[in-house]
Amino acid sequence: xxxxxxxxxxxxxxxxxxxxxxxAETCVDSLSxxxxxxxxxxxxxxxxxxxxxxxxxxxxxxxxxKFKKNVAKLYEKMEPENILSMNGAIGANFLVLYTxxxxxxxxxxxxxxxxxxxxxxxxxxxxxxRLRLTPENNYLPDLGELKSLVNPKTKLxxxxxxxxxxxxxxxxxxxxxxxxxxxxxDAYLLCDEVYRGLWQNPETDIPAMADxxxxxxxxxxxxxxxxxxxxxxxxxxxxxxxxxxxxxxxDYTTISNGRIDDLLAAHALxxxxxxxxxxxxIIRDNLQILDEWVETEEKITYFKPQGGTTAILQxxxxxxxxxxxxxxxxxxxxFLAPGDCFDLPGxxxxxxxxxxxxxxxxxxxxxxxxxxxN
Numbered sequence: 001x002x003x004x005x006x007x008x009x010x011x012x013x014x015x016x017x018x019x020x021x022x023x024a025e026t027c028v029d030s031l032s033x034x035x036x037x038x039x040x041x042x043x044x045x046x047x048x049x050x051x052x053x054x055x056x057x058x059x060x061x062x063x064x065x066k067f068k069k070n071v072a073k074l075y076e077k078m079e080p081e082n083i084l085s086m087n088g089a090i091g092a093n094f095l096v097l098y099t100x101x102x103x104x105x106x107x108x109x110x111x112x113x114x115x116x117x118x119x120x121x122x123x124x125x126x127x128x129x130r131l132r133l134t135p136e137n138n139y140l141p142d143l144g145e146l147k148s149l150v151n152p153k154t155k156l157x158x159x160x161x162x163x164x165x166x167x168x169x170x171x172x173x174x175x176x177x178x179x180x181x182x183x184x185x186d187a188y189l190l191c192d193e194v195y196r197g198l199w200q201n202p203e204t205d206i207p208a209m210a211d212x213x214x215x216x217x218x219x220x221x222x223x224x225x226x227x228x229x230x231x232x233x234x235x236x237x238x239x240x241x242x243x244x245x246x247x248x249x250x251d252y253t254t255i256s257n258g259r260i261d262d263l264l265a266a267h268a269l270x271x272x273x274x275x276x277x278x279x280x281x282i283i284r285d286n287l288q289i290l291d292e293w294v295e296t297e298e299k300i301t302y303f304k305p306q307g308g309t310t311a312i313l314q315x316x317x318x319x320x321x322x323x324x325x326x327x328x329x330x331x332x333x334x335f336l337a338p339g340d341c342f343d344l345p346g347x348x349x350x351x352x353x354x355x356x357x358x359x360x361x362x363x364x365x366x367x368x369x370x371x372x373x374n
Contacts, residue, residue, distance in 0.1 A: 003123035006115055007341040011325075020333025021362030026164065026309050028198070028279040028353040031227045036264060039278075040271040051263055059259040062247065063235070067262050070269035071235050074220070076211040078237050084246055085257050089194045089221035089234040094120060095253065096190055096217055096236060097156075099246045101126045105155040110141055112165055112342035117158045117192060126155070135303050139168035143177055150185050157182050160192035161206070162199075165342050165349040166312050167305020169199065172207055179213045188242075190217045194224045194234075195308035197276055198283055198353075204307070210237040217242060222265050224309060226275055231261045231268075279353075283309060286352045286359050293363045299370050309353035312339065314346055317373050321348055331372075332365040 016022060031039075037047045062068070063085025072078045086092040093116055101107060103125030109118040111130040122128045129149045133139040141159065150157070159178065162169045170178070175191075182189040191209035196218075199206070210218035221234030236246060268275060287304075290311065294302050299316045313336075315324065321338035325348060328334050339347030352359055 001123050004115070004119045006119065008115060008337060011337060011341055015329060015335055018333075019329070019335035021358055021365060022335045022354060023350050023352070023359065023362045023366075024335045024337040025351045025354055027224050027229050027351075028227045028282055028309060029355045030229060031275070033264075036228065036268055039274050040267075042267075047267075051260070054259060054263070056259065058256040059262060061256045062250075063257070064262045064266060066266040067233075067269070068235075070266055070272075071220070071237070073269075074272070075208050075218070075237055078208075078210055081240055082210070082237055082243060084236040084243050084250070085262065086219075086234045086236060086250075087254060087257055088223060088229075088232050089192065089219045090116060091254065092219040092221070092234045092236045093117060093190070093192060095246050095250055096219065096238075096242075097121050097124065098249050098253070099242070100156055100188055102155075106151070106153045107156045107158065108146065108149050108154060109158040110160065110163070112163075112344055113158075113160050114164055114192060115341075117160065117190075121156070121158075133163065133166065133168070139163055139166035139303060140170060140174065141178065143181070146178065146181055150181055150187065152185055154185050154187045156188045156190060158190045158192075159209075160194075161209075162195040162305070162307030164192075164195065164308060165310045165337075165344070166303055167308045167310055168303070169204070169206065169306040169308075171204075172212075175207070175209065175212055179209075179216065182213065182215065186215070188215045188217060189213055190219070193218045194221050196220060197225050198279065198309060199307045200284060200287060200305065202280075208237065214239065222268060225279060226268055226272075227279060228265070228268055231265050233257055233261050233265045282356070283353050286354075286356055287311075289356065289359055290350070290352045290363070293367075297367065297370060310349055310351050312344060312347050313350055314339075315348070315370075319373065321345060324348065327373075328366065328369050331369050334362050334365045334369070336366075 068080040209216040217238035223229035
């Protein structure tokens with residue numbers, strides 16, 4: 001099996017740990033263990049006393065009943081048996097693709113997006129058709145182009161909502177039109193929803209793909225919207241027949257996730273509203289800061305995101321994006337992701353959901369750097 005190097009992950013692995021101002025991070029400012037445990041008013045010491053006698057066995061193989069019940073509550077039509085615990089959304093996406101995609105299949109995937117979503121099916125021998133997202137269409141899938149790409153051989157359509165890296169958001173009506181196209185050809189529809197719930201508009205209410213379509217699959221995680229990447233827990237939400245098929249392959253890749261991770265994740269989900277209230281304030285306050293900064297920078301333009309934690313900054317100087325990011329990093333420790341990781345030359349991806357102080361200081365340093373280049 002041949003697979004392309006994972007550009008954004010290689011970039012993060014190379015530089016992230018040495019960053020002074022990490023503006024490439026895509027999680028909302030991470031919670032500490034103490035913040036997590038006490039967010040619902042729980043006593044810190046008492047909480048850990050309640051789990052002190054837990055033996056470090058494999059535990060519940062497919063995810064604890066409490067974890068799956070709490071995940072199911074995030075959906076309208078999903079029950080615990082529609083939920084499968086995985087090692088992050090990256091594990092959830094991989095297992096779905098590993099289960100569904102075979103050599104010779106046709107897959108349609110939006111682009112730009114998280115590279116896993118198109119490189120993995122390509123490595124399995126599928127013909128992957130890229131559905132290019134453009135600023136002219138607000139980084140939304142062109143429905144006419146999607147219709148032209150789909151045919152009776154299409155096994156799977158892949159989208160993500162909100163989109164990474166652009167921060168574009170498909171509303172319920174838009175998603176329903178994509179469902180109509182998929183249903184006409186009996187194709188599965190996978191939506192990576194790791195940023196779901198992180199809407200800039202407080203009135204936004206967008207359904208999950210698993211609730212919209214009988215062959216719809218949603219993947220999610222504790223990492224991005226819930227600030228708990230260190231738990232390495234995610235899930236698949238989808239039709240029972242798909243979950244059963246995934247279980248067969250999961251035995252070869254996962255067995256189970258960590259018991260303590262599961263326990264802490266279940267606790268977080270029980271306090272979902274409190275965590276999301278915290279995190280929505282961070283992303284909304286920080287986007288206002290970013291938006292005001294862009295207005296003052298003549299060398300920067302951007303598509304203002306409607307959701308998620310990332311945005312694409314386009315710059316007006318003739319420097320390859322990787323060189324731009326390396327020079328910036330060496331100058332003052334500001335860490336951004338090159339647009340070339342997403343086939344977006346002349347741009348960088350910024351993660352604006354870090355701590356507000358880091359964002360403010362990082363943008364100040366980025367302004368200083370921009371003054372030195374032409």
